[in-house]
Amino acid sequence: MTVHLREIGSFGDVAAEDDAVLDYFLSTNVVGKISDHSAMLVLGRKGTGKTAIVRYFTESEDNSTARSLNLRGYPWNVHSTRIDRGASEIEAYVSSWRYLIAVQLCSLILAHPNSSRSYKSENLHNFLVDNYGDPQPELAKVLRPQKIRFSKVSITPSVMGNQLGGFEFERKSGDYDFGLELNALSSALMDAVCEVAHAIGVDSLGLHFDELDQGLSRLDDKRKHMLIGLVIAARDLKRQYTTDVLAIDPIVYLRTDIWDEIQFSDKNKISETLAIRLNWDGEELKQLVETRLRVKLGKTTNWDEIATTDLMRGSQTKWNHIVSRTFLRPRDVIKFLNQLLVEARQRDDDTVAFENPDIIAARDTYSSYLKSELDDEVRPHWPEWEEALQAITAIGSQNFEKAEFEREFNARRSKSNLLSSQEALAQLYRFSVLGYERRSGYGGSSWAFAYTDPAAGWDSVATRFKVHPGLKEYTKVRESRT
Ligand SMILES: Nc1ncnc2c1ncn2[C@@H]1O[C@H](COP(=O)(O)OP(=O)(O)O)[C@@H](O)[C@H]1O
Numbered sequence: 001m002t003v004h005l006r007e008i009g010s011f012g013d014v015a016a017e018d019d020a021v022l023d024y025f026l027s028t029n030v031v032g033k034i035s036d037h038s039a040m041l042v043l044g045r046k047g048t049g050k051t052a053i054v055r056y057f058t059e060s061e062d063n064s065t066a067r068s069l070n071l072r073g074y075p076w077n078v079h080s081t082r083i084d085r086g087a088s089e090i091e092a093y094v095s096s097w098r099y100l101i102a103v104q105l106c107s108l109i110l111a112h113p114n115s116s117r118s119y120k121s122e123n124l125h126n127f128l129v130d131n132y133g134d135p136q137p138e139l140a141k142v143l144r145p146q147k148i149r150f151s152k153v154s155i156t157p158s159v160m161g162n163q164l165g166g167f168e169f170e171r172k173s174g175d176y177d178f179g180l181e182l183n184a185l186s187s188a189l190m191d192a193v194c195e196v197a198h199a200i201g202v203d204s205l206g207l208h209f210d211e212l213d214q215g216l217s218r219l220d221d222k223r224k225h226m227l228i229g230l231v232i233a234a235r236d237l238k239r240q241y242t243t244d245v246l247a248i249d250p251i252v253y254l255r256t257d258i259w260d261e262i263q264f265s266d267k268n269k270i271s272e273t274l275a276i277r278l279n280w281d282g283e284e285l286k287q288l289v290e291t292r293l294r295v296k297l298g299k300t301t302n303w304d305e306i307a308t309t310d311l312m313r314g315s316q317t318k319w320n321h322i323v324s325r326t327f328l329r330p331r332d333v334i335k336f337l338n339q340l341l342v343e344a345r346q347r348d349d350d351t352v353a354f355e356n357p358d359i360i361a362a363r364d365t366y367s368s369y370l371k372s373e374l375d376d377e378v379r380p381h382w383p384e385w386e387e388a389l390q391a392i393t394a395i396g397s398q399n400f401e402k403a404e405f406e407r408e409f410n411a412r413r414s415k416s417n418l419l420s421s422q423e424a425l426a427q428l429y430r431f432s433v434l435g436y437e438r439r440s441g442y443g444g445s446s447w448a449f450a451y452t453d454p455a456a457g458w459d460s461v462a463t464r465f466k467v468h469p470g471l472k473e474y475t476k477v478r479e480s481r482t
């Protein structure tokens, strides 16, 4: 059956927020690991599908036990003043996150259609209304009050047998009871949440923290400590509340580049046991695209029916040509294909299949897109990274020697750019802007890119480099013939 490309309309929006992703969500092993409570940290580059998973868990049919918490516009400055001075600098925000999670769980369980069946619900309701004027306080307001009040008809936390009269967020210097008292308050809230959940037969509650990187222009120590605090608080709660009582799943979605830059003592353990990385291969990405085709067209269609079979230069299939220009991220593929639709329709509105010239025409716009995605990732770590791209443009060829880069980079390096040419190459490798040449035992060689071969690692003595194919047009480099 012939499909007119115009019937497709688009391959979807490049951001899950604006995409009808639930209509064609592709379930992966990540979903299984969150469902069976074995993960709490989801790591992935920009555009790998973090928000898509959040939406899957919080917007699918039964979402009365899971909620998404979007940190876009979160008042990080307010949170940064809620310091526990009795804890180490690294853990100074664990108790405040723990409280924030407890408050969110209270409002989640109160929103459950059966919650009124438990008399404890009233206490939680009173607590939230007394302190926030609303049983569903906004995320941004949870840590805003200076003082949290308790009463006999809400909750009554105590520390070592002494009932607390209230909790002050703002403390005189030398007062180290912040963490002790706040944890007692959070525990009292959690006890009540468990009681309500038990009474109404709820056995798990999930909170999905998304967009922790929004508006991040610089990753300073304070922000790092707050992120660490959230991860530790989430891990501790998950550990404490397991399936036999009420399973609590605070799931943290974080960009890989940010996780790589934070350090704390349990980091490796968490990476190994509770973290999942979002990785896609070419086949899975094809499945993702074909699932969209089927839903959009309402009939069985696969990629080969919408693209002609003649090969691109270098005997590459169209699909491989496209995928090799991505960082193996769904967003890149969707962006490329949408641009491809634009180009093919310009040729003829009744077009039935993508042809090689369409692909070539789509590359310019796509390449600029890829560069702007990299801006969001690289800038917080290295604001002057564009100077390195200019150096590559000046070299002018896709493959180049270290000495050439050194020369062009140093000629362009501004005073504020603190990276040496060697460090610059390492950063470009880290974000897969380039790969290095790796020699194998039998006189052959291959290119090592971080996104296809993370185990390769950076080689500080590498001398030959190759620009990622997706950036060829943006950097205006010529293809090198080997
Ligand atoms: N599992 C999936 N199934 C279908 N589409 C997906 C899936 N994961 C990601 N996508 C799509 O890929 C694009 C990027 O995903 P998104 O969740 O916005 O990435 P992130 O939040 O990690 O930046 C969106 O268009 C999204 O709908």
Ligand SMILES: [Mg+2]
Pocket: 016, 050, 051, 052, 211
């Ligand atoms: Mg997102």
